Amino acid sequence: MPLLYETARKGATINEAEIGMIVDKLKPQISGEVRMDKYNRLMYSTDASMYQMTPIGVVIPRTADDVEAAIRIAKEHGVPVMPRGGGTALAGQTTNHAIIIDFSKYMRNIVEVSPEERWAKVQPGIVNNHLSAAVRNHGLMYGPDPVTSARATIGGGIGNNSCGPHSVIYGKTLDHILEVDAILSDGSRVHFAPTTGSLLEDKMSENTLEGAIYRETRRLAWENSAEIEQRFPKILRRVMGYNLDDFMGEGPMNLTRAVVGSEGTLVAVT
Ligand SMILES: Cc1cc2nc3c(=O)[nH]c(=O)nc-3n(C[C@H](O)[C@H](O)[C@H](O)COP(=O)(O)OP(=O)(O)OC[C@H]3O[C@@H](n4cnc5c(N)ncnc54)[C@H](O)[C@@H]3O)c2cc1C
Secondary structure, eight states: OOOHHHHHHHHHHOOHHHHHHHHHHHHHHOSSEEEOSHHHHHHTTBOSSSOBOOOSEEEEOSSHHHHHHHHHHHHHHTOOEEEESSOOOSSSTTOSSSEEEEOSSSOOOEEEEETTTTEEEEOTTOBHHHHHHHHGGGTOOOSOOOTTTTTOBHHHHHHHTOOOTTHHHHOOGGGTOOOEEEEOTTSOEEEEOOBOHHHHHHHHHOSSHHHHHHHHHHHHHHHTHHHHHHHSOOOSOOOSSOOGGGGSSSSOBOTHHHHTTSTTSSOEEO
């Protein structure tokens, strides 16, 4: 599998003929929108940050199938994908020479709410405040409250491990995301949740990308535990690097905790 910087280099130098080939493959497979014209590429070349990078194009998915198709086609052409929510991140996290996957237009629904158990299953493009408004009658709200909560999405918060003025009381995104459905770089689907016992052993022994991720995450955390213990900053919210400090113990593994704060570099959350 090509490394991220190699795909970004390909994305930066891709020619119009190959973009045309990508469009021809995407259009029959995407039930949402495929926008690869110059106008849309310029529109999506920036976000709330000062950075600008012209993307290869934009896919606006209606379903996880659309996301999977976009990732598989990007892989065939050796170019990166870049998930995007509200685009309010401040460090250029949603700008790249990539196929942008914009979750904010269609994949913004609430799937299920359990007021008794205080959880909600949502699509990643839902705006934070829309979720809070929908559960207000139950006396509930979504905890992490970045200043941009009127525009920012749950998926973007997962990318950034977002927090806000009340996070000292209510916690940051890492404290609130229980499980995720996601699509890996080879287009395979995963569900990350607390995993233990024979299920964890089965996952570890799978000859798949998912299996390799379980094995490598644990190996990295265990082999470097002294360094992680000594050098990871002990602060309330951290968003640089991956949360390897969460995988040092022998208990259940929940790879959701690696996805939070990963800035769209590991998976697309669906
Ligand atoms: C004025 C201002 C104030 C802000 N205040 C705060 C604050 O108080 N606290 C705070 O934490 N942040 C703050 N931010 C930063 C930002 O608004 C938040 O982090 C917000 O939660 C990002 O959400 P978004 O939907 O806009 O994400 P985006 O900017 O769209 O994306 C953020 C990251 O998440 C990834 N991502 C998006 N969707 C997915 C997905 N489906 N799967 C995988 N990865 C995905 C993207 O690739 C990117 O790396 C502020 C920004 C501005 C402009």
